[in-house]
Amino acid sequence: MKELIIAINLIINGFLIGNLYALASLGLTLLFGIMGVINVAHLDVMVLCSYVMYWLTVLYGFNPFIAFIITVPLAFVIGLAMEKILVEPLYARARGHKEFVRMTLPLFFGIAMVIRHSMTHFWTGDYRAITTWLTGKCIELGELKIPILRILCFVVSSIAVLSLYAFLWKTKTGKEIRALSQNINAAKLCGIKVERIRLISFAIGSATAGIAAYLFALIYIFYPAAAVEWVPLAFCIMVTGGLGCVEGTLLVGIIFGILDAFIGYIHSLALSRLIIFLVMLIVLLFRPAGILGRGITS
Amino acid sequence: MKSIKNLSTNMLIIIAILAILFLVPLTKDRFLMTTIFTISIFVTLAEAYNILGGYTGYVNFGYAAFYGLGAYVTGIIARSLNISPLYAIPIATLIVAIASALMSVPLLRIKGVYFAIAMITVNYIFYCLVILFPEVTGAGVGLVLPPPPPLELFYYLGLIIMLGTILFVYKLSNSKFGLAFKSIREDEDAAEISGVNTTVYKVLAFTFSVIPAAITGGIIASYWSYIDPPTMFDIGMSVKIILMVRLGGPGTIIGPIMGTVVVQLISYALRYTLAGVLHKVIWGALLAAVVVFLPNGLVEFIKRAEWIPEEFKRIIA
Numbered sequence: 001m002k003e004l005i006i007a008i009n010l011i012i013n014g015f016l017i018g019n020l021y022a023l024a025s026l027g028l029t030l031l032f033g034i035m036g037v038i039n040v041a042h043l044d045v046m047v048l049c050s051y052v053m054y055w056l057t058v059l060y061g062f063n064p065f066i067a068f069i070i071t072v073p074l075a076f077v078i079g080l081a082m083e084k085i086l087v088e089p090l091y092a093r094a095r096g097h098k099e100f101v102r103m104t105l106p107l108f109f110g111i112a113m114v115i116r117h118s119m120t121h122f123w124t125g126d127y128r129a130i131t132t133w134l135t136g137k138c139i140e141l142g143e144l145k146i147p148i149l150r151i152l153c154f155v156v157s158s159i160a161v162l163s164l165y166a167f168l169w170k171t172k173t174g175k176e177i178r179a180l181s182q183n184i185n186a187a188k189l190c191g192i193k194v195e196r197i198r199l200i201s202f203a204i205g206s207a208t209a210g211i212a213a214y215l216f217a218l219i220y221i222f223y224p225a226a227a228v229e230w231v232p233l234a235f236c237i238m239v240t241g242g243l244g245c246v247e248g249t250l251l252v253g254i255i256f257g258i259l260d261a262f263i264g265y266i267h268s269l270a271l272s273r274l275i276i277f278l279v280m281l282i283v284l285l286f287r288p289a290g291i292l293g294r295g296i297t298s
Numbered sequence: 299m300k301s302i303k304n305l306s307t308n309m310l311i312i313i314a315i316l317a318i319l320f321l322v323p324l325t326k327d328r329f330l331m332t333t334i335f336t337i338s339i340f341v342t343l344a345e346a347y348n349i350l351g352g353y354t355g356y357v358n359f360g361y362a363a364f365y366g367l368g369a370y371v372t373g374i375i376a377r378s379l380n381i382s383p384l385y386a387i388p389i390a391t392l393i394v395a396i397a398s399a400l401m402s403v404p405l406l407r408i409k410g411v412y413f414a415i416a417m418i419t420v421n422y423i424f425y426c427l428v429i430l431f432p433e434v435t436g437a438g439v440g441l442v443l444p445p446p447p448p449l450e451l452f453y454y455l456g457l458i459i460m461l462g463t464i465l466f467v468y469k470l471s472n473s474k475f476g477l478a479f480k481s482i483r484e485d486e487d488a489a490e491i492s493g494v495n496t497t498v499y500k501v502l503a504f505t506f507s508v509i510p511a512a513i514t515g516g517i518i519a520s521y522w523s524y525i526d527p528p529t530m531f532d533i534g535m536s537v538k539i540i541l542m543v544r545l546g547g548p549g550t551i552i553g554p555i556m557g558t559v560v561v562q563l564i565s566y567a568l569r570y571t572l573a574g575v576l577h578k579v580i581w582g583a584l585l586a587a588v589v590v591f592l593p594n595g596l597v598e599f600i601k602r603a604e605w606i607p608e609e610f611k612r613i614i615a
Contacts (some may be wrong), residue, residue: 002532036410038415068513086586086590089590090589090590093590093593094593098410101410101411102357102410102411102414103589103593104356105357105359105414106412106537106540106541106544106585106589107585107586107589107590109537109542109582109585109588110537110582110583110584110585110586110587110588111582111586112591113534113537113578113579113581113582113585114579114582114586116578116582117575117578117579117582118579119574119580120574121574121575121576157539177613180310228533231418232418232419232422235415236418236419239412239415245438268428268429268430270429270430271426271430273422273426274423274426274427277419277422277423277426278423280416280418280419281404281416281419281423284408284412284416285404285407285408288408289414295344
């Protein structure tokens with residue numbers, strides 16, 4: 001009986017934290033799926049936004065629960081700047097789409113280093129955490145304990161994923177973005193302003209880092225190099241879920257969350273990550289479009 | 299006639315540089331020796347990375363994982379047989395070579411940027427494996443090895459490995475292997491149709507490029523006499539090697555050497571002039587700038603630039 005309760009607890013907690021995993025990888029997936037940009041710096045933007053939240057809370061007594069009205073626009077603007085300053089020149093210089101995709105990886109590794117080490121320089125490598133009146137509080141249902149912040153995690157990421165889905169499938173801009181992800185030349189021929197769409201999609205992808213940062217800062221302890229731990233996981237979710245596939249990312253994020261919770265409890269987090277990495281390699285080998293992907297493979 | 303004359307000037311320059319390098323330990327300057335030793339290690343890594351990343355066109359973001367694997371296998375063998383790590387390097391290299399050849403068969407089926415992502419994952423898989431077997435690997439605590447032999451030995455070892463690797467890559471690039479590698483880089487399907495057994499050549503390129511990494515890993519393990527997972531399986535290390543090769547010029551012999559020397563010298567200069575981690579910020583910016591503004595590296599830049607005298611260009615090429 002006790003084992004059963006532990007198992008249910010683990011599943012619920014894993015499910016809830018899996019939403020954050022999915023949210024953190026969402027921007028990566030979108031940018032790779034739409035533009036072929038592997039934005040390794042995405043998670044560093046997330047950590048940067050967490051720091052902004054931290055300083056707002058600590059220095060200016062800002063309420064952390066409404067901090068997202070600052071972090072999300074901030075991440076959006078960072079996205080705009082990155083696209084204008086880095087991606088467009090690269091796009092103009094690269095010979096063909098394939099080479100462009102190949103070059104984005106080292107480019108954003110460089111940018112990730114710039115963000116990460118600037119944070120270390122300015123704010124030291126100390127561990128930070130935002131403590132609110134909700135930290136450590138649980139909803140108790142009999143034997144089950146569900147941390148409130150993780151429920152917030154589920155709510156926020158559900159809203160984010162649903163609105164993104166609605167944006168991509170219901171609006172005209174969303175339609176243009178999807179057209180761009182399928183075929184750039186055909187999209188150009190249809191009169192879509194490709195540069196503008198690239199700018200918008202990059203900024204939106206980056207803005208999801210701001211939303212993820214909101215949850216990340218409230219739940220986890222963070223430090224400038226925190227992204228290093230998240231990059232491989234986010235890559236795995238991106239590849240396994242399928243590029244540009246919002247629902248796949250959510251599903252895989254949740255599965256990996258439950259896996260982490262379960263195997264982390266039974267054995268260790270290292271084993272669970274090892275399994276996740278092997279799963280990703282197998283998916284890459286046999287189903288490169290991802291488990292729910294619609295076949296964007298090159 | 300002119301080409302022979304040029305060749306001889308080139309040879310003279312190379313011999314002069316080598317003579318200076320081999321005489322450096324006479325100065326007993328430990329700083330100079332350590333600097334050159336580090337550079338020679340990185341030249342080895344960059345040049346060997348070049349086989350797969352430059353000539354064959356498979357960008358390997360988990361390259362440092364094999365350097366780490368070499369270090370760990372060396373360390374484990376040295377500890378279990380109770381011998382000096384330097385003697386364990388040949389066996390370790392053999393083991394890593396066989397393991398990587400086996401691994402590369404499925405991995406190399408993954409193409410383009412996905413290969414890069416897969417290799418990043420391989421790096422973390424090694425990391426997790428080290429963490430998961432604490433009795434053998436020491437997990438996060440690391441592995442302490444016997445104290446290292448004198449620096450002079452490492453200095454010469456580094457130089458010999460570096461020269462061997464450069465010579466090996468030079469011979470390789472001018473052989474039919476090199477031709478096959480380049481044909482895979484240009485168009486893999488076309489190479490396959492023209493009768494190049496792409497699978498075999500890709501596995502060969504992978505293994506050839508991993509072997510020097512394993513050897514240098516073993517040397518570094520012995521030199522530091524302590525290894526731990528975060529430093530041995532560091533993506534930053536792979537990125538540094540990629541920066542060196544990209545800056546110099548992938549798919550050339552002189553490129554990775556130039557790239558390494560430039561990056562190392564800049565990195566030394568920055569480390570002593572800037573406080574804290576600022577040098578890493580500049581380093582990241584440099585990588586980004588190289589990708590955007592110098593996509594084909596310094597070698598190509600020098601060949602194209604008009605203000606550089608022809609004589610100098612001929613020496614480089």
